[in-house]
Amino acid sequence: MQRLPSIALFSAVLVAAAHAQDQGADQQAGPSWQDTISVARPGESGTLPGSPSIELREVTGDLIDPVNVVSAKDDTGRLFVVERHGVVRIVENGSLVEQPFMDISDIVLPYFLEQGLYDIEFHPDFENNGYVYAHFAETLRNGDSLIVRYTVSSDSPNQIDPESSKLIMQIDQPWANHNGGELAFGPDGYLYIGSGDGGWEGDPLEAGQDLSTLLGKLLRIDVDVPEDSYQAYAIPADNPFARQAGIVELFGITEEEFAQIHTEARPEIWAYGLRNPWKFHFDSETGDLYVAEVGQNHWEEINFQPADSQGGENYGWDFLMGTHCFPIEEEECAQVGVLPVAEYDHEQGCSVIGLGVYHGGEIEGLDGVYLAGDYCAGTIWGLARGEDDQWVFQELLASGVQLAGGGTDEDGNLYVTSCSCNYGGPLPQENPPGTLWQVVAASDQDSDTNGTTQQ
Ligand SMILES: [Ca+2]
Ligand SMILES: [Ca+2]
Ligand SMILES: [Ca+2]
Numbered sequence: 307m308q309r310l311p312s313i314a315l316f317s318a319v320l321v322a323a324a325h326a327q328d329q330g331a332d333q334q335a336g337p338s339w340q341d342t343i344s345v346a347r348p349g350e351s352g353t354l355p356g357s358p359s360i361e362l363r364e365v366t367g368d369l370i371d372p373v374n375v376v377s378a379k380d381d382t383g384r385l386f387v388v389e390r391h392g393v394v395r396i397v398e399n400g401s402l403v404e405q406p407f408m409d410i411s412d413i414v415l416p417y418f419l420e421q422g423l424y425d426i427e428f429h430p431d432f433e434n435n436g437y438v439y440a441h442f443a444e445t446l447r448n449g450d451s452l453i454v455r456y457t458v459s460s461d462s463p464n465q466i467d468p469e470s471s472k473l474i475m476q477i478d479q480p481w482a483n484h485n486g487g488e489l490a491f492g493p494d495g496y497l498y499i500g501s502g503d504g505g506w507e508g509d510p511l512e513a514g515q516d517l518s519t520l521l522g523k524l525l526r527i528d529v530d531v532p533e534d535s536y537q538a539y540a541i542p543a544d545n546p547f548a549r550q551a552g553i554v555e556l557f558g559i560t561e562e563e564f565a566q567i568h569t570e571a572r573p574e575i576w577a578y579g580l581r582n583p584w585k586f587h588f589d590s591e592t593g594d595l596y597v598a599e600v601g602q603n604h605w606e607e608i609n610f611q612p613a614d615s616q617g618g619e620n621y622g623w624d625f626l627m628g629t630h631c632f633p634i635e636e637e638e639c640a641q642v643g644v645l646p647v648a649e650y651d652h653e654q655g656c657s658v659i660g661l662g663v664y665h666g667g668e669i670e671g672l673d674g675v676y677l678a679g680d681y682c683a684g685t686i687w688g689l690a691r692g693e694d695d696q697w698v699f700q701e702l703l704a705s706g707v708q709l710a711g712g713g714t715d716e717d718g719n720l721y722v723t724s725c726s727c728n729y730g731g732p733l734p735q736e737n738p739p740g741t742l743w744q745v746v747a748a749s750d751q752d753s754d755t756n757g758t759t760q761q
Pocket of ligand 2: 479481485503
């Protein structure tokens with residue numbers, strides 16, 4: 307029981323899990339839950355129904371540690387490339403615009419590889435309100451995560467107004483690693499925020515399972531509050547922990563409603579049990595959500611959340627890593643929460659980089675396939691349901707580049723970024739330049755051995 311955070315007293319799931327762990331030694335020998343689950347692993351899960359074949363085509367180089375690529379979905383066709391040191395560059399008609407869209411490098415802390423500017427997202431009504439949200443490690447607060455809203459300049463659609471900043475949220479960061487960082491507006495119009503477990507290794511804060519902290523979570527907030535409100539955001543009424551208990555409610559509520567009351571839980575939480583959700587992506591057509599969860603030393607995993615999810619999923623950290631016990635040496639453990647649909651081990655990579663769901667219409671067999679890559683190995687896999695409805699996780703490309711991020715344009719075409727960036731430095735500006743690539747159909751003529759082509 308000593309590994310359980312106190313908040314677990316409020317969680318039937320966790321108490322049950324701990325009970326099962328305590329009883330582990332007494333369990334009758336028999337098939338473990340791990341023998342009966344289905345999770346897709348590369349090489350073991352078959353092939354994708356449409357047999358897609360891809361390569362990477364260079365769009366532009368000369369980027370400084372590019373970690374994300376974003377579309378404003380405003381019919382301008384512009385792509386926005388997030389550089390880790392705090393700058394956002396525009397790619398228009400295939401070429402890099404000289405003037406940055408945004409430069410907040412004076413307040414962004416990029417010293418550790420997992421720090422810096424993580425992502426920007428455009429408000430769903432960006433065309434009318436000009437709002438852009440940035441998530442970054444801030445210098446004065448020694449790397450604490452800030453989510454700040456900026457407004458596009460009234461003089462130029464290709465620049466934010468640097469004076470327009472409005473603080474939306476601050477998340478204290480006890481350690482430099484595991485900061486999550488991804489932002490996305492869901493089909494519901496709410497802003498989703500990926501937040502890591504705080505850092506170090508082994509989740510020393512037990513943040514993943516602690517509902518009283520924003521660390522180790524997927525958060526969901528409503529940024530559409532009146533400008534004169536004292537709150538920078540509101541809590542969507544249907545967030546799973548939005549309901550706060552009042553004494554007057556003691557009578558006349560159901561057992562199910564009691565089970566949903568967690569008096570210490572942060573109402574911003576949408577899902578929990580996460581270690582470092584560095585990237586997550588919604589499918590722009592179905593609303594399904596894919597969370598690429600960076601694991602610790604052994605397994606990388608991808609979690610699938612269907613569009614009709616009510617939230618409140620526990621993705622298992624730090625009871626589990628993928629579908630395996632944590633610590634890994636434990637041979638038996640309880641199944642906790644929602645298992646990933648795909649996983650791969652560290653023989654095949656080191657950190658999963660979610661790239662996005664393809665809907666570009668050009669690459670045969672790739673429509674609706676979610677792509678993920680690996681930062682160390684450069685492998686790109688495709689994830690989708692096969693003909694028997696089982697998940698298939700298939701290698702599509704050995705790219706040979708160091709993958710860092712990915713995203714789609716407004717037509718559903720998929721782009722990925724690569725860097726030459728490593729733990730231990732140097733600073734982003736001193737690294738060899740990074741590259742923006744488009745995922746395109748493989749053409750046997752002009753691909754080199756790495757499956758990448760220069761423009
Ligand atoms: Ca994003
Ligand atoms: Ca951290
Ligand atoms: Ca998990």
